[in-house]
Amino acid sequence: MASNVDEDTLALLGLALILKMNNTKKKRKKWCKHWLLKRKTYSHVNLLSELKFEPEDFKNYLRMDEKTYLKLLEMVTPMIKKEDTVMRNSISAHERLSVTLRFLATGRSYEDLKFSAIISPQALGKIIPETCEALYKVLRRDYFKFPKSEEEWKEIAKMYEERWNFPHCLGAIDGKHISIVPPANSGSYFYNYKGQHSVVLMAIVNAKYQFIYIDVGMNGRISDGGVLQNTKFFEKLENSDLHIPSSELLTGSNRNLPYVFVADDAFPLRPDMIKPFRQADLTSQERRILNYRLSRARRTVENAFGIMASRFRIFYTHINLEPENIDKVVKASCVLHNFLIEHSKKSYAPQKCFYRENSENGTIISEGYNTQNSTMVNLERRNPGNTLNNAKIVRNNFMNYFNQEGRVPWQNDHVN
Structure with a gap:
């Protein structure tokens, strides 16, 4: 009987300790930084909309002209497009492709890119490798041919x-x-x-x-x-x-x-x-x-x-x-x-x-x-x-x- 009391007491003490730790745990101030919620306002895709009137600058920014970029976007969109949810809108295929091309063109870190893309480094860490993989899968069929005969x-x-x-x-x-x-x-x-x-x-x-x-x-x-x-x-x-x-x-x-x-x-x-x-x-x-x-x-x-x-x-x-x-x-x-x-x-x-x-x-x-x-x-x-x-x-x-x-x-x- 004494051993049962001891076990019950220990269980209650453990539960009390867990509840205390949860109550004292530092609460997250916000689920997302406020400026990251303003992607439509500050994202570099707005700059791209202006650069199409300056063809040389557009080429320098993404390493291709607008016509070629749009062709590439059309080809890769089915593989990188995400659906919106009730919680938030998805990051568009246009944003995913353009930030990936900018990453390749500059070699900038995710921490650096977040300020122009208005996308968190954590999200970029998923988006860029996924988009690179999609580019390879889509383009290799027609542009990466090893002779077979x-x-x-x-x-x-x-x-x-x-x-x-x-x-x-x-x-x-x-x-x-x-x-x-x-x-x-x-x-x-x-x-x-x-x-x-x-x-x-x-x-x-x-x-x-x-x-x-x-x-x-x-x-x-x-x-x-x-x-x-x-x-x-x-x-x-x-x-x-x-x-x-x-x-x-x-x-x-x-x-x-x-x-x-x-x-x-x-x-x-x-x-x-x-x-x-x-x-x-x-x-x-x-x-x-x-x-x-x-x-x-x-x-x-x-x-x-x-x-x-x-x-x-x-x-x-x-x-x-x-x-x-x-x-x-x-x-x-x-x-x-x-x-x-x-x-x-x-x-x-x-x-x-x-x-x-x-x-x-x-x-x-x-x-x-x-x-x-x-x-x-x-x-x-x-x-x-x-x-x-x-x-x-x-x-x-x-x-x-x-x-x-x-x-x-x-x-x-x-x-x-």
Whole structure:
């Protein structure tokens, strides 16, 4: 009986303590800051209504003209639109898309963006990743196409030959470290060789400066030499599942050469992947010319990264988001890049963005945009290790072609 009394007494004391704590708990002053309730009055969407009368300012604000923005808004609205409730009106698709584009264009923090968007940082933390994910899902169907047949691969190769005098080129491969603020308790998991924290973006670009493949999210600690090997692309390449065309005679030549990707020294030399001779191995004019011709084709991927970083200044910051949200931001930026190259090229990527040469004498008119001033970091050059003999033979055959029947008149002037 005594034990029952003790238990009842303890229960009553516990209940009294809980009630006291609830009564003394600091009451919330308001459910929302007063100025955040005046979104219709102060939001940047009002500024956008005025900027449509100043087209250049509109382009600068969202990185696209009004017509392109409205097309994008129409495409993505079904995926980001929310219904109003009896408690409050929802944040419109227009507000969600415009604040996301502004975030990508500036790299500003949620705390900073709240003053122009009139949306709380907590809400922005949901809206921006959701909208980035929606952009990727909507746009990748039409603006992010990986070749699935020999004919599609040959279309890419044809354009590389026409624009860059590099036949049988299936695309330019490169990778970048995307600088991030490491998540709490992540230690050295994202720590790269440059002494920064990063995730890796690996990409393949076509001759139109558009991404045809990306792999993002690999932690920066992985050796750069292993970046390619950890992608689905490499797995399919190794298993011959990419439907790459078989070797063919080059146009105007009796040389039978394979279709190849071009890469820099961070990637392996393979029969299906050509990279330049290392500096120590440039023992002849012929090898220097191979490097020059390969470098011209690789400009596409360097310029693509450079244009994207210059337009979406989020890549000039250390991205301070959860890793899964960083992936969404990077993917959205890549697919937006492709979309804007297609629909707003004059404003998004004018001629000065690209590497250009005088077609008569090969003098360089413009180096184009690169990532030199951004926080993107190149992959580390790899140790050559053991290279298959047939990979060396393929590179030498391309070298001989570029120095003989495939030469361009000005190439010797660029390697002396």
